[in-house]
Amino acid sequence: MNVQLDLSERLGWPFFGPEHRALANLVTTWAAGHLSDHAHGETRAQVDEQARKLVAALGAAGITRYCVRAEHGGALDDFDSRAICLIRETLAYHDGLADFAFAMQGLGSGALSLAGERALQQQYLPHVAAGTAISAFALSEPDAGSDVAAMQTSARLDGGHYVLNGTKTWISNGGIADVYCVFARTSPGEKRADGTVSAQGITAFLVEPTDPGFEVEQRIDVIAPHPLGRLRLENCRIPVARRIGAEGDGFKLAMRTLDIFRASVAAAALGFARRAFDEAVAYSRQRAMFGKTLADFQLTQAAIAEMATAIDAAALLTYRAAWQRDTGQPVTKTAAMAKMTATESAQTVIDRAVQMFGGRGVVHGEVVERLYRDIRALRIYEGATEVQKLIIAREVLK
Template identity: 55%
Template sequence: MHPPQAQWEMPFFDAHHREMAPQLADWAALQNVDETDDRAACKDWVARLGRDGWLRYCVPAAHGGALPALDSRSLVILRETLAFHSPLADFAFAMQGLGSGAITLGGTPEQQAKYLSAVATGQKIAAFALSEPDAGSDVAAMATRATRSTAGWMLNGTKTWISNGDLADFYVTFAKTDPDAGSRGISAFVVDAPQAGLDSSAHIHVMAPHPLATLRFAECQLGPDTLVGTVNGGFKLAMQTLDIFRASVAAAALGMARRAFAEAVHQARQRRMFGQHLADFQLTQARLGEMSALIDAAALLTYRAAWMRDCSTTQGAGTPAYTAAAASAKLTATENAQRVIDMALQMFGGRGVQVGEKVESLYRDIRSLRIYEGASEVQLLILGKAALR
């Protein structure tokens, strides 16, 4: 099954996007990765994406990247297309960019040289360690501490829900360096694995399997060269990194919704009931029409947000207008995708809940996107505050 391509002709995209998209779709359709073991599959996807040049879109050209700077529209195309074929492939790709984003934005030349080219080739697997047991949406409440030591820094605390946990070669880790300063007292560090004082063995099992773990730091000694950016500048780095990738989360949801829609259309054309095809019933046609409209609405908001970050001089990265646009995109795309996939599953009847059916796995895959990188409720607060301003 092949994803649609007509959307890339929209004016949000440039010539190089329109050239890349069909090449990526053809490549993704040819991949055959055994995803029975999610950790082994993730390693396989990173190796393939690196070998064939797709991870080059996760880093800038100065360090082996495909483009001069990180380009949100390219990330959108990549994540939408990969998620259409395999949400785990999308996960593997996205974490390379998210896990190395702070180094791209604020790393020293030495850090960038050490990590970014290896990310682009798939030689190093990256991770982004921000969330804690009591600090998810409320980042300022994090309890992990980094204190100065004779060797540089000492890290103590716990991070959880860490994607690529116990799989990554390095973790960009956020910790309090000024415990009384809230979000203004957070710094970022790059922690190589394995590392004395770091225990990443506590795997987390979720309903849509992918590599997750809890990280425990106990007197983990870090050198002075592990600080990413400035002391107490970590919150800004984290938010800037998430800013780049927020529209791409919407794109991943969009890719899953498009796949569910394609599966539903195929089912409607093939399934016979009461002497005719399921597609011949007006209720089926109405349901497909609703799914199509939900997808189109999400797509327009997603592409607009990515375009604003890349191109708009007055509403681009870091502006309140972009923040609201990205929130609208993530909220609408993830919530709409959940509805589309649910409707697709319903169209399959009993088969829809059978393990092994694509719509069944999509039903599990989509659920976490409404939570991570800014839950739907957080996006609603962003939009509400923007309206009141």
């Protein structure tokens, strides 16, 4: 199948300006020419190497520049969620690992862009923008995923350094990153009446893999291979100059970072869903069955109609949330709606595509089989579907 993502209809929506249309065409052309459906390898070393190559290639193409502000080598004066979403949707359509490589450049460096000292920004961000340094976002812990306030990793001031102790897990790019944005407690959270602890007292730091006391304790293999690891910090000494923002502002900083990129998770899901949809439609037109093609059957037509409608509904929610963020409107509820709807819809669309392919759909290496593995994690990371429901309800009930 000669794959090509047609963005023309959606780019006419009022959420976009001419700059978004130009960017979408640029990334679509680049992706069609540089990303293929070949496997990224089965071994961890092969996946790591491919991820590094993709970051470098995205940097050479100028695409990772959209993860950083212009003053530090980026493409735009400020973050543009619509641009980030268009890039992620296009990359995900062609290659899930390429989407991952791009997204982590932004997520891993976002806190530094938002609140870092200028000298620190100048030291790291131009390399992230150019794709010559790989970044990572280390927030989650074994007992602190959705519940960030349960964080146990600590940081205490000792002269000109902070001493970090704790464990971080499910860290994307864990094991290959050149710089990690690590969140740790510099003071205990405030205890609430219900016994829970607030997220106050969390601070962000930049950690390099060569820092004494830093260790990639374990590499984690998942169904859609990408670099993932568990980090161990044992009396890890970090210069005070590598603190990001003020002490205690880490939780707010993490949420500000996620606000920029959460809608883009929905966009990645859209890319996966659109690719599965296109594969299914093309297959249904040529698959002979009972003297007809699969597309001639009303059951197939009904499935295609439902898939197309679900994708467009999710796209409207996704780009509304990105537009609201870019225009300074509240985005907590709409981003949660977009993330929940797009990822859940994509799971359904891809499952139907696999069903339409029949036995071929579960053969390792088929495009729809790869997409089936790619989509599953998106319903969990950056806030699982169940957490998005709580966020939406909380915002409605305010």
